Amino acid sequence: MPAPKEFLDFVDKNADKFIQRLSEAVSYQSVSGNPDHRQDVINMSKWMNSQLRGVGIDTQLVELGNQKDQDGNDMGIPLPPVVLGRIGNDTNKKTVLVYGHLDVQPAAKSDGWSTDDPFKLEIFDNGQLVGRGATDDKGPVLGWLNVLQYHYEANKLGDLPVNLRFCFEAMEESGSQGLDNVVKKEFQSGGWFHGTDCVSISDNYWLNTRTPAITYGLRGIAYYKVTVEGPAKDLHSGMFGRMVHEPMTDLIKIMSALVNVDGSIPVPLIDSLVPPPTEQEADEYKKLDYTVQDLDESVGASIGLSDDKVKLLMGRMRECSLSLHGIEGASSGPETATVIPAKVTGKFSIRLVPPLTPDEATKRITEYVQYVFDNLGTKNKMNCRMIDGGLPWVANTSHWSYVAAKAATEAVWKKTPDMTREGGSIPVALTFADALGNNDGVLLLPMGRGDDGAHSTNEKIDRSNFIEGTKLLGTYLYEIPAAAAAAKN
Amino acid sequence: MPAPKEFLDFVDKNADKFIQRLSEAVSYQSVSGNPDHRQDVINMSKWMNSQLRGVGIDTQLVELGNQKDQDGNDMGIPLPPVVLGRIGNDTNKKTVLVYGHLDVQPAAKSDGWSTDDPFKLEIFDNGQLVGRGATDDKGPVLGWLNVLQYHYEANKLGDLPVNLRFCFEAMEESGSQGLDNVVKKEFQSGGWFHGTDCVSISDNYWLNTRTPAITYGLRGIAYYKVTVEGPAKDLHSGMFGRMVHEPMTDLIKIMSALVNVDGSIPVPLIDSLVPPPTEQEADEYKKLDYTVQDLDESVGASIGLSDDKVKLLMGRMRECSLSLHGIEGASSGPETATVIPAKVTGKFSIRLVPPLTPDEATKRITEYVQYVFDNLGTKNKMNCRMIDGGLPWVANTSHWSYVAAKAATEAVWKKTPDMTREGGSIPVALTFADALGNNDGVLLLPMGRGDDGAHSTNEKIDRSNFIEGTKLLGTYLYEIPAAAAAAKN
Structure with a gap:
């Protein structure tokens, strides 16, 4: 079941409004690593909470108490609350849990930003939306808000194809203190995440600047x-x-x-x-849109361990x-x-x-x-x-959540996605895999490109990635029922 | 020719006065590494200058201009003057140049000194004289003053066995800036050091706490x-x-x-x-008063590269x-x-x-x-x-200066000295070897023991090392004419 044309049109029609809302989100200096900005982080969480309520989502702010230092001592600084959300309770539908984070890395003009203020989203003619958090992770989080906006305004929530659950934290850049316990607790009977079938996380990036990706593994x-x-x-x-x-x-x-x-x-x-790669797995690596030149450009020198892109990518991924x-x-x-x-x-x-x-x-x-x-x-x-x-994490991409994500990517981007594994670690993916009881139900569905500069100066998301990415997230939900049904047969 | 009994008696009789003068020298906080103490360093040099004049030595203070930083920029801080001294001009006598330094390492009670004030010489019942600079290098420098005191007071300078030249600098702990040029210049025709036959430096230590040493090499x-x-x-x-x-x-x-x-x-x-050691050289190492236990004690662990003291000492020395x-x-x-x-x-x-x-x-x-x-x-x-x-430096110990030093050591300490090479570097020894035109004429004649803690807290010199060391320096001068004459034949 593809996404309704009305949804895609709604996103296009409201694109500027959505970018305006992203600009508002970026203006919160929600730097979790700097205690001086803790109130900004808390304000960002509260803003997100009211945005969710504004589109008809049932929410709850979970307080985590004070931050603790490495030795477990109370630092006297409150942790920002985790924002929980939920909508839909139809046992005939799959329940999708969405994770994202509201905090950002530090940023100062003096670090070398080419814009005047890293916390003021600048919109460039080439389509780049430059600002701290634009791609990591406010853009993707707001992509979900955009999807919900359609269902609230145009569809009146009549027919969400899945039940949705939300978990938006605001300490991700600083170790996600307290999150594991919240997730574990909410997955239990009576908790907000009880009955979750799969988890979708948009907090990583395409392998390059050209081809959308779906990520099924982390080292x-x-x-x-x-x-x-x-x-x-x-x-x-x-x-x-x-x-x-x-x-x-x-x-x-x-x-x-x-x-x-x-x-x-x-x-x-x-x-x-x-284990060495199967022939089929090796073929998948050959298909990935990547070259030695991509590597040289990203590290600024020709120091690759191989001239073979497959060997390079396997070195990172497997x-x-x-x-x-x-x-x-x-x-x-x-x-x-x-x-x-x-x-x-x-x-x-x-x-x-x-x-x-x-x-x-x-x-x-x-x-x-x-x-x-x-x-x-x-x-x-x-x-x-x-x-x-x-722990490392690898999912089986034949899981219906992946099938739906692939179909959605092809529908929105008209391209076969790169099926990637990340060389780095995203601890929260493991947290959810553990709570879910299986690896395959966790999906990483990146919105931004490989050159977004998540933790660097001039962090950006491209307008097309934000807008088409919004369509991708919505379409993914619409593709789930058919994919899940096919998996049953 | 042994030292006259009158000299030895004079030293014993004046021991307390000599210690009193050492106490006065230690009270100058002549820390060359701290610009805040630069005036103290300069005052120390001036004090030494007047002490030398007080025992009949012709002196000159050589100004070195302002200190320069690593890039050669003027730091706006005056360098302390070098104190030159001379007495005797008898062409039938050898001319001995004595080097020492008047500056010290930093010291603060809070570093862990067990005395109240590192710059107040404390005299302990066990004979230790504790204070910054006591052994590095004010003790040895004042040893020479003590020798000159005898000649001035008792002997009226009638029969110094050699011509003496003095070079006392006050930036040794901070790189001896400007010294090389002074030394080179004064060695030239018309300079204060012209005609010098040998150089004696007392700025290192015995191999242990038991046996006097004479040092003929540096790495x-x-x-x-x-x-x-x-x-x-x-x-x-x-x-x-x-x-x-x-x-x-x-x-x-x-x-x-x-x-x-x-x-x-x-x-x-x-x-x-x-080159591997000759049999004779290997025998010299066997004679050295040193054990694996000495090494273990000085480093605080049993981590020697060998259980053979000869191998250990050769590792350090050759x-x-x-x-x-x-x-x-x-x-x-x-x-x-x-x-x-x-x-x-x-x-x-x-x-x-x-x-x-x-x-x-x-x-x-x-x-x-x-x-x-x-x-x-x-x-x-x-x-x-x-x-x-x-550069490394090794002298031939058959040189008359070494023969005299050995004879003097045996006369004063009643022990055969350890003939040692240092594992470290003392750049000024190379400066003098270069100015003199040969390595053999430079002699290192240590006054203090191996546990004096030159750059550490609780730096000390033992009373016996200071007093017998004074006798050693004087006796060395008396032994020179005979040794030099024997060398001619």
């Missing part, structure tokens, strides 16, 4: 610190150089053994546990990667320090794909690091530990 | 930075991990290839150019060492940053022994680093360069 992550220590205090390299085992020498040997220059990971049973981030305790400034540091801590992380979980990876990593260290022949002491971890 | 140093860069900006490790060559991976591989865990240096023609100091541009704090840094710079230095000069080492190092980098198979860019360098 997990495990972050490690490996500490080597020896002397009781820093030593003078003149007095003790070549007398003692130097912690830095040992640590550098360990770090050097963690990853190869070609990106492969010598830690046993990391790379080898990842292989683990290990990056060395730095060293604590060693000299890190421009000074020519000649000290032998007493205690140094290497920091590295591994991006994970199934079947590698953080626990599984940690077992391999710590055993391997211990093995490498034991074979160094040093008298220093070593400790390697995981600091933080998040 | 040189060459400091390097190696930079690897690739992307135009820092990258997200989720988006680009295993897509691009990461500068950190390449840099860590290079750093890992620079030094082995056992301290040996895999760079070709560094270790192998250093082998090159390479230490990895840190990385610029990478994450260096406790944060769990997941960035791929765009440009990282590894810092390392090599301590050099003959025949390795900084230039020679740099040739080997840069060639090797280029070779290692070329074989990595990365598309990133690399640059390796020397930032700073200083």
Whole structure:
């Protein structure tokens, strides 16, 4: 069932109004990372709440109490409330839960914005709508408001093809404190999200600037610190150089053994546990609209690990990667320090794909690091530990939610979407997969393009992505009943 | 010719007065590294100047103009003057140039001093004289004043066994700015140091707390930075991990290839150019009063590269060492940053022994680093360069100045001195060796013990080291004529 022509026309007719509303949303300096802006974040949540009520949605603001610091201490700063919404309760319809976030990254003109005020949406002749949050994530969130506007104004909510649930938080850029518990609770019997069939998240981007994408996977992550220590205090390299085992020498040997220059990971049973792609899967990668030049442009240098786009994309999407981030305790400034540091801590992380979980990876990593260290022949002491971890996620794209999303993308954009997996991690996707009890019911449906600059200066969303993206979100809902019915047969 | 008994008795009789004068010297907060104390440094130089005049020495204060910053810009702060001194002009006598410095490291009670005021010399029952500069270098400098006091008061300067020249600077702890030019100039015809036969520097320490030492060598140093860069900006490790060559991976591989865990240096023609010790030289190392326990105590852990004291001491004294100091541009704090840094710079230095000069080492190092980098198979860019360098120095201990110092040490301390080489660098020794035109005429004659804590809290000199050390300096002068005469034959 395609979307009614009236809906598509309504969106086109109201495009300028929708952009005006996006401009209003962008004007809230809802920077969650800066406590000085906490009231702006709260105001943004309240604005969203009233917007939802304005289009007939039943809402609730869930208070989360005060923010806590890393040690769990009350910081005396209130967290912004989570905005819950719901409409429809027809047991014959699928229930779709929509997630988005209302907070943004910091932004200041002095960071290098070419507009006068990052919090004033500027509309350029080339169709770019420039402003903080335009694409991450106010544009997509407002896309849903636009869809609801049609149903409220033109359709009087007569025939929403699905039941809708909403979860809009405002601490996403700062760790989503408190969200997991809310989601878990609301999924339980009696909760607002109880009975949810699938979850749709629009908080990532196309692979490029040309072709719409649907995202069915995310890499997990495990972050490690490996500490080597020896002397009781820093030593003078003149007095003790070549007398003692130097912690830095040992640590550098360990770090050097963690990853190869070609990106492969010598830690046993990391790379080898990842099953090679089937022929069909490999074909899917060939279809993706991506070139080596796309990579060169996005990183500003020709430093790709391969000249084959399929290998490049598989490296990001379906292989683990290990990056060395730095060293604590060693000299890190421009000074020519000649000290032998007493205690140094290497920091590295591994991006994970199934079947590698953080626990599984940690077992391999710590055993391997211990093995490498034991074979160094040093008298220093070593400790390697995981600091933080998040599961990888991959969905089966034959799920009806994906079938509906694909049909909607083809209907709106007249293009076959790139089926992508992200190399990064979006923890909230895992939160929902966990609450839902399966990975396949979670869908990432990006609205913006690969060059939107989500966390950078001059963040933008293209007018066409905002408007056609709105159509995409609505059409996706209309496509669900048929796709779900087909899945049953 | 041993020192006259009258001299030794004079020193014993005046010991308390000498300590009183040391106390006065310590009270000057002559911290050269802190411009706020510059007037104290200048006052200290003036005090020394008048002390020298008070014992009949002809002196001159050489002004050095304003201090310059690293870029050569005038800092608007006057440098303290260099105090020149001279006495004796007998062409039948040897001319001995004495160097010392009047400035000190910073010190504050809050750093952890156990005395109330680091600049008030505290005299403890165990004989320790605790205060900033007590051993580095006011104690030794005042040792010379004590010697001159005897000649002035008791001997009326009748029979100094040598001609003496003095060079007391007050910027040693901050790079000795301007000193090189003064030394060079004064060594020229008509200068105060013209005709100098040997140079004596008391600015280092015994190998331990038990046995006096004479030092005949210093390691040189060459400091390097190696930079690897690739992307135009820092990258997200989720988006680009295993897509691009990461500068950190390449840099860590290079750093890992620079030094082995056992301290040996895999760079070709560094270790192998250093000639192995002769049997006689190896015997000298066996005689040194040092144990593995001494090392363990000084570093606070059992992390020695060997259980053989000879290997340990040779590692410090007659082998090159390479230490990895840190990385610029990478994450260096406790944060769990997941960035791929765009440009990282590894810092390392090599301590050099003959025949390795900084230039020679740099040739080997840069060639090797280029070779290692070329074989990595990365598309990133690399640059390796020397930032700073200083020559190594080794003297022949059969020189008459060493013969005299050894005889004096045995006469005063009743012990055979440890003949040591320092693992660190004392640039001023090279300045004098260069001005003198030979290495052998420079002598390091330490006054303090290995546990004096020169740059630490609770810096001290032992009363016995100050008093017997004064006798040592005087006796050294008396031993010179005979040693020099024997050398002629």
